[in-house]
Amino acid sequence: MNTARLRLFIFLFFALLFGSVQAGQKTEPATPAAKGRKVYTGSGGCVACHARDGAPIVQGAPNFRDAGWQRKKTDAQLARSIREGKGTMPKHAGPESDIPALVAYVRSLAVVQTNRPQK
Numbered sequence: 470m471n472t473a474r475l476r477l478f479i480f481l482f483f484a485l486l487f488g489s490v491q492a493g494q495k496t497e498p499a500t501p502a503a504k505g506r507k508v509y510t511g512s513g514g515c516v517a518c519h520a521r522d523g524a525p526i527v528q529g530a531p532n533f534r535d536a537g538w539q540r541k542k543t544d545a546q547l548a549r550s551i552r553e554g555k556g557t558m559p560k561h562a563g564p565e566s567d568i569p570a571l572v573a574y575v576r577s578l579a580v581v582q583t584n585r586p587q588k
Contacts, residue, residue: 501573501574502574503574504570505567505572505574506577508563508570509521512563513563513567518558519533522578523575523578523579529557530558533578539579544576547575547576548569551568
């Protein structure tokens, strides 16, 4: 085998090896809210009572889209409700590291209400 072919073979071998290692690695979402969305819509089970957009599905569930409701709740209050459960909502069964991400995602669901002049 000549040197050029050997170099090409070695290059392709390592390129394929490196590429397959990269493809097998799990990547974390870029932001806490993105991680929270993944948990909220997946393993967290939140969408059973809260729609993907934060609107309540079951009676008594808060509307996460409501900016007024959001202003009344601190991050600590949200985290506590997620961690310990509240009313019929069960406590979060996932890792503690999910909780700040879930809070960030719930915060991202608030619909910004603008003050528009009355016509």
